[in-house]
Amino acid sequence: MDPKRILLINPNWTGIQNQKQRQFKRLWPPLSLALAAAMMERQGLEVRIIDNQVKGHSPEKIGLLAEKYDRVFVTSTPYDRWQCPSLDIGFFFDTLRHISKDKLCVLGSHVTERPEAILRESGARAAILGEPEQTMLDMACTQYPDDLERIPGLAWLDEGCVKKSADREYMKNMDALPYPAFHLLDMKAYHYFPVMGKSFGILEASRGCPGKCNFCYMGMYGRRVRRKSVDRFLDETEWAVRKMGLKNVYFMDLEFAINKRFVLDFCQGLEDRGLILNWCCQTRVTDMDEEVAQAMAQAGCSLIHFGVEAGTDRILKQTGKGILVKDCYKAVRLCKSFGIRTALFMNFGFPGEHDYEMEATIKLALNLDPDYAAFHLIVPFPGTALADNCGLNPENFPAHQYPHYNFFDHDLEKLKRMLHQAYWKFYLRPRPIFNVLGDMLKNSQNMLFK
Numbered sequence: 001m002d003p004k005r006i007l008l009i010n011p012n013w014t015g016i017q018n019q020k021q022r023q024f025k026r027l028w029p030p031l032s033l034a035l036a037a038a039m040m041e042r043q044g045l046e047v048r049i050i051d052n053q054v055k056g057h058s059p060e061k062i063g064l065l066a067e068k069y070d071r072v073f074v075t076s077t078p079y080d081r082w083q084c085p086s087l088d089i090g091f092f093f094d095t096l097r098h099i100s101k102d103k104l105c106v107l108g109s110h111v112t113e114r115p116e117a118i119l120r121e122s123g124a125r126a127a128i129l130g131e132p133e134q135t136m137l138d139m140a141c142t143q144y145p146d147d148l149e150r151i152p153g154l155a156w157l158d159e160g161c162v163k164k165s166a167d168r169e170y171m172k173n174m175d176a177l178p179y180p181a182f183h184l185l186d187m188k189a190y191h192y193f194p195v196m197g198k199s200f201g202i203l204e205a206s207r208g209c210p211g212k213c214n215f216c217y218m219g220m221y222g223r224r225v226r227r228k229s230v231d232r233f234l235d236e237t238e239w240a241v242r243k244m245g246l247k248n249v250y251f252m253d254l255e256f257a258i259n260k261r262f263v264l265d266f267c268q269g270l271e272d273r274g275l276i277l278n279w280c281c282q283t284r285v286t287d288m289d290e291e292v293a294q295a296m297a298q299a300g301c302s303l304i305h306f307g308v309e310a311g312t313d314r315i316l317k318q319t320g321k322g323i324l325v326k327d328c329y330k331a332v333r334l335c336k337s338f339g340i341r342t343a344l345f346m347n348f349g350f351p352g353e354h355d356y357e358m359e360a361t362i363k364l365a366l367n368l369d370p371d372y373a374a375f376h377l378i379v380p381f382p383g384t385a386l387a388d389n390c391g392l393n394p395e396n397f398p399a400h401q402y403p404h405y406n407f408f409d410h411d412l413e414k415l416k417r418m419l420h421q422a423y424w425k426f427y428l429r430p431r432p433i434f435n436v437l438g439d440m441l442k443n444s445q446n447m448l449f450k
Contacts, residue, residue, distance in 0.1 A: 063098020
């Protein structure tokens with residue numbers, strides 16, 4: 001019998017232009033789909049990934065391509081957006097429009113949180129809930145496509161009623177994951193411009209986060225940290241550099257440096273193996289000390305993203321972040337002392353946040369003086385403690401839409417004025433202007449002459 005033909009699709013996020021606040025539309029490889037594809041290939045399945053962020057096919061073209069496949073999986077949320085999903089996924093439903101519903105499975109943060117609404121809107125055969133890769137594999141391989149109860153981690157409609165199979169446990173052994181099937185993607189298309197150039201990819205050493213931030217959506221990861229062993233992750237990184245030709249990598253763990261011993265051993269391993277790699281990560285400001293910063297800098301870390309979030313200890317305490325303003329000063333100062341650039345995430349519109357506290361956030365950004373700062377309006381994502389605290393009812397929103405800001409406490413126009421003020425005050429200064437122009441010049445050369 002011929003092997004089953006499987007199609008995995010990452011939609012083109014055209015719909016984010018409809019949002020009431022800006023979200024980054026980065027051209028990054030869909031890591032979770034690449035991992036699922038690799039798992040399927042190990043089972044002898046024929047797999048194709050369409051990253052429509054790169055291809056830009058029309059929904060009609062997607063439908064025609066999908067006709068050739070036995071199963072089609074479409075995600076609403078690629079891996080790098082699991083914790084902060086897009087706010088308007090009209091583009092997701094557009095992508096599904098011409099795909100045969102009996103072969104269609106949907107997945108992602110929105111699907112996990114609102115399976116009934118999305119199943120009814122999409123007509124999909126099944127919704128994959130939570131961490132998707134093993135469930136995708138089981139659905140691709142099943143000989144009993146009409147007996148969905150056999151496969152954990154699914155929801156479906158049966159005579160108009162939603163049914164669910166048993167919960168899917170999170171993967172315990174991260175070392176058992178294959179290397180991502182980057183050979184199925186056009187890796188030359190991806191970049192993190194202007195921060196990094198091309199020959200770019202994303203990898204993960206761990207999943208999960210023990211933090212208690214009330215605004216991050218954790219339905220795809222779970223709270224418990226599950227980590228690859230140092231040697232296994234070094235092997236994967238070496239494969240990405242030597243076999244796949246990557247020169248720039250973002251390690252996408254929610255908190256990369258949470259385990260100091262792992263980070264120190266990993267950094268030493270990069271040096272021992274002679275791997276020349278420009279890399280960045282995100283972590284918590286309290287993870288940084290002099291030893292960690294020095295080791296990361298020596299091993300090629302050029303940029304760290306920190307979630308600073310707010311400019312006062314009162315708001316930081318309210319978020320459950322577990323950090324203080326003084327911790328932010330310490331972490332950024334350490335990075336600067338070892339030549340590591342910093343990028344900060346900062347938000348406006350927390351419950352009960354006063355204007356003077358938002359102004360303190362802008363002032364903190366200016367005083368910390370990172371290389372980059374990204375300012376956003378806080379969103380009560382369904383499924384988060386913040387949404388519960390605000391009294392959000394997701395059913396008040398259509399299937400394609402999440403709230404775009406904290407409308408319970410704040411006026412949108414006032415928040416937008418604060419947002420614009422933050423960007424103007426931060427970036428219209430000599431150092432940020434030269435930083436951005438310098439990165440654009442350096443990495444545009446990398447992109448043209450790599």
